[in-house]
Amino acid sequence: MNRLNICFVLLLLIAFSCGPQSEQSTEKPQERGVIAENGMVVSAHPLASQVGVDVLKKGGNAVDAAIAVQFALAVVYPTAGNIGGGGFMVIRNNDGSTDALDFREMAASAASRDMYIGGDSIPVEGLSTRGHLAAGVPGSVDGMFVAHERYGSLAMEELIQPSIDIAANGFLLTAREARMLTGQQENFEKYNSVLPEFLMKEKWNEGDSIYYKDLAGTLERVRDNGRAGFYEGETADLIVAEMQRGNGIITHEDLINYKSVWREPIITQYRGHKIISMSPPSSGGIALAQLLKLVEPFDLGSMGPNTAQSAHLMAEAERRVFADRATHLGDPDYYQVPVSNLLDEEYLKSRFENYNPERATNSDEILAGDFTIAESMETTHFSVVDAQGNAVSVTTTLNGGYGSKVVVAGAGFILNNEMDDFSIKPGFPNMYGLVGGEANAIEAGKRMLSSMTPTIVEKDGKLLMVVGTPGGSTIITSVFQAIVNVIDHGLTMQEAVSAGRFHNQWRPDMIMYHENAFDSATIQRLQDMGHNLRERNGYGKLDCILVLEDGRLEGGADPRGDDAAVGY
Ligand code: DON
Numbered sequence: 001m002n003r004l005n006i007c008f009v010l011l012l013l014i015a016f017s018c019g020p021q022s023e024q025s026t027e028k029p030q031e032r033g034v035i036a037e038n039g040m041v042v043s044a045h046p047l048a049s050q051v052g053v054d055v056l057k058k059g060g061n062a063v064d065a066a067i068a069v070q071f072a073l074a075v076v077y078p079t080a081g082n083i084g085g086g087g088f089m090v091i092r093n094n095d096g097s098t099d100a101l102d103f104r105e106m107a108a109s110a111a112s113r114d115m116y117i118g119g120d121s122i123p124v125e126g127l128s129t130r131g132h133l134a135a136g137v138p139g140s141v142d143g144m145f146v147a148h149e150r151y152g153s154l155a156m157e158e159l160i161q162p163s164i165d166i167a168a169n170g171f172l173l174t175a176r177e178a179r180m181l182t183g184q185q186e187n188f189e190k191y192n193s194v195l196p197e198f199l200m201k202e203k204w205n206e207g208d209s210i211y212y213k214d215l216a217g218t219l220e221r222v223r224d225n226g227r228a229g230f231y232e233g234e235t236a237d238l239i240v241a242e243m244q245r246g247n248g249i250i251t252h253e254d255l256i257n258y259k260s261v262w263r264e265p266i267i268t269q270y271r272g273h274k275i276i277s278m279s280p281p282s283s284g285g286i287a288l289a290q291l292l293k294l295v296e297p298f299d300l301g302s303m304g305p306n307t308a309q310s311a312h313l314m315a316e317a318e319r320r321v322f323a324d325r326a327t328h329l330g331d332p333d334y335y336q337v338p339v340s341n342l343l344d345e346e347y348l349k350s351r352f353e354n355y356n357p358e359r360a361t362n363s364d365e366i367l368a369g370d371f372t373i374a375e376s377m378e379t380t381h382f383s384v385v386d387a388q389g390n391a392v393s394v395t396t397t398l399n400g401g402y403g404s405k406v407v408v409a410g411a412g413f414i415l416n417n418e419m420d421d422f423s424i425k426p427g428f429p430n431m432y433g434l435v436g437g438e439a440n441a442i443e444a445g446k447r448m449l450s451s452m453t454p455t456i457v458e459k460d461g462k463l464l465m466v467v468g469t470p471g472g473s474t475i476i477t478s479v480f481q482a483i484v485n486v487i488d489h490g491l492t493m494q495e496a497v498s499a500g501r502f503h504n505q506w507r508p509d510m511i512m513y514h515e516n517a518f519d520s521a522t523i524q525r526l527q528d529m530g531h532n533l534r535e536r537n538g539y540g541k542l543d544c545i546l547v548l549e550d551g552r553l554e555g556g557a558d559p560r561g562d563d564a565a566v567g568y
Helices: 003-017 019-024 044-056 062-076 138-149 154-167 175-183 184-193 213-225 233-245 251-257 285-293 308-328 339-343 344-349 474-487 494-500 519-528
Strands: 032-038 040-043 085-092 098-103 261-263 265-269 275-276 379-387 391-399 455-459 462-467 509-513 534-536 542-549 553-557 564-567
Touching: 003 339, 032 564, 040 534, 040 542, 044 062, 044 154, 044 379, 044 564, 062 138, 062 154, 062 213, 062 379, 062 391, 085 138, 085 184, 085 275, 085 455, 098 138, 154 213, 175 184, 213 233, 233 251, 251 285, 251 553, 265 285, 265 339, 275 285, 275 474, 285 308, 285 339, 285 344, 285 474, 308 339, 308 474, 308 494, 308 519, 344 455, 379 542, 391 455, 391 462, 391 519, 455 474, 462 474, 474 494, 494 542, 494 553, 519 534
Parallel strands: 509 534
Antiparallel strands: 032 553, 040 379, 040 564, 085 098, 085 391, 098 261, 265 275, 275 455, 379 391, 455 462, 462 542, 542 553, 553 564
């Protein structure tokens, strides 16, 4: 039964079980997502969610399932799923312990601060976003092995095999994927000297079979040789040959030297909940913690979701947080990120001293906090909860849809264009309009700043929610909104996922919003308060899990994509 059918049946059940009283009630019945007793996987593709649930049913834990889903998405969701990119994994074990894995791409050793700047001192159009030079050294395969080493319970072979089978035997394209692949034909031709024949077709249609034979071969080498199946031997040779054909700079040494890093998650409290999220080199966890702390003193619940009052408050918090992001966030291995200053309660209070509940602040009046530091458009998210209550939140990406558009010839996978997430020139916006400076300047071996915000929420010592989404800079604000929608406004997981979203990132000075986010009176009111508004649909796909009071799990899959919650 698909998600819509399940929702329909649930709605009917709710309608019938409420009895005559509810006929007089004006309250809308709550819309729940997929409900399951034991385990749940919510991801961007039904086949990937199924692969994850199969692992859970076999007795695998949440990390096992997450690893299997990461590989499966690399096959069935190549716009963002990947082995040629990177990401972040946040873990909460059922004993309450937490962990965070950084498998973000690293800049190649030949990368340098001005590598994208042309003779006229401005960035060369497209150089950091398309083609071979846009790629960072991929981290996903190493990340999966490092996660497995610490937490895996089933053999890695068992977790990779389902993806090999799908890649070799083929699968049917969804309408959306067919559309996206058709839209990339010109790019694939332009950025590949060896044409990726298996992706080429004048027009892909829903239900077409697609096969990834070379990718199946690469995954077999990873299955048989572990990490070395990617970073050494035939796959590494194919990556380096691809680089040489396209003037890229990733070398054998860069591949061998790639390392994922275990980091301390960013942990904050919000209205009695513990929020566990990703630390730098993602800005996500810090930005989310700042946002929640800025709005905590206000009674958001009484303002209601997506009203002018609550949107104004949240947007004002957002513009201040993004100003800090632009200045203070970068790879902690290269730049001293002032984490404790940014999360200091007094500092955050001072950020809101000029907050006016009736008027928008001009972004030009907001600068990043001034600290003296002590000396010294694709991504994908998936959420997993297993029968033991372990939870995993993973956001992974090639950066833009189909990354750099470069397919490694003979190896069948797409390389990321993550280098664009560096600040390629101070004050010059990247593809998400984000600006940055010194903290996020390019250096060899450094990781580019991210907005990915895989998050887990705990209440009274127990797991409550697993949250995350793609969406570039809007990731941070979408995760913020989803958490507020559940905690402050009492929405179900599905309602919080489906709700129209809004976003302010300091620069440009405006609130961007989904078409269903506000009614016309709210839009008018926000404009009267001095906000610039712009409708922008299609960003973000929240794929989340909520633990209900009776212990069952509610999977909320974003209706804006092919996303699917599968539980058992
Ligand atoms: O790491 C980041 O913040 C970006 N590379 C994420 C890109 C993204 O979410 C695109 N998706 N829609």
